Structures are given as C-alpha cells and as structure tokens.
Amino acid sequence: MSFNVRLKEYRKRAKLTQEEIAKKLGIKRSTYAKYETGENQPDYKMLEKLADFFEVTTDDLLGRDNKKHDKEPYNSLKEINDFVRELGIDSVGFFNIDDWKNLDKEDVEEIKKHFEWVAHKAKTRKK
Known part of the structure; x- marks a missing residue:
C-alpha cells in the first residue's frame, strides 16, 4: 500500500x-x-x-517492512491484539491464548476481515 x-x-x-x-x-x-x-x-x-x-x-x-521480521516467526497474537486495539477494543479477554498461538497469516487476515465486517455492521446499526 x-x-x-x-x-x-x-x-x-x-x-x-x-x-x-x-x-x-x-x-x-x-x-x-x-x-x-x-x-x-x-x-x-x-x-x-x-x-x-x-x-x-x-x-x-x-509501508516499509523491516527485513528483521522475515527472520522472526509470525506472531499471530500480536497481530490480533494490534488490530483489536485499532478498532478501539481495550480488552481481548475473550481470546483463549492457547487456541490462537498457531494461526498462520491467512487465518489472521480472515479474522481481521470478520472483525471489520462486525464493526461495520455495528456502526450501521447505530445510525
């Protein structure tokens, strides 16, 4: 981007x-x-x-990627927590960490799309 x-x-x-x-x-x-x-x-x-x-x-x-990230394992928990914070949700206690540790990048992207859809739906409903 x-x-x-x-x-x-x-x-x-x-x-x-x-x-x-x-x-x-x-x-x-x-x-x-x-x-x-x-x-x-x-x-x-x-x-x-x-x-x-x-x-x-x-x-x-x-939009620059730090090449260092290529050597580090993908951190799905960090990615999800960052995204949830961007949506303005402070607590992600509903996540069972053990269930989310082994997600790959595609799984996290799917979760992001779902969260965006849910957030959009909620905004539309509030209008």
Whole structure:
C-alpha cells in the first residue's frame, strides 16, 4: 500500500477531517490533501510529525517492512491484539491464548476481515 493510501487510512481511523489534521499539524488543508492524493510528498520533518500524530513509525507510514521480521516467526497474537486495539477494543479477554498461538497469516487476515465486517455492521446499526 502506498504512502498516500496509508495516510488516508490512518486519518479515517482517527475519524478526523483533512482540515482538522492540517490545523493540528500547522499546515494548509490543501497541502495535507496533496499528501493523501499523492500529488506531493512531505519532507522528512513533516513525515516525522505525521508519524508522531498517528502514533506510528515513519516506516509504518511509508509501508516499509523491516527485513528483521522475515527472520522472526509470525506472531499471530500480536497481530490480533494490534488490530483489536485499532478498532478501539481495550480488552481481548475473550481470546483463549492457547487456541490462537498457531494461526498462520491467512487465518489472521480472515479474522481481521470478520472483525471489520462486525464493526461495520455495528456502526450501521447505530445510525
């Protein structure tokens, strides 16, 4: 996923408008909008500000994978916990850790899709 698409996703997850983020970063909305469309790229200092604002690393924003991860085993528990936190769920006590330890990446992606569907369904129901 490209930088501009990732940036837009982080903004949507934060439930903020381009204008709100631009104000918090001290830039024009049009400047921020151009980052999301890919028309312009932020300089290094702005990239750091964006990463700090969204509480992610610059590598996350840029979509860079740390090659170190290729040598480490896939951590399904971390992946699920991170995703659940992104959805705003603080407690994942309903997980029996022993049942979730040996999931592969495809299993976790399927769980993510299900959570997204459930969250979407809940939002729709609340409207």
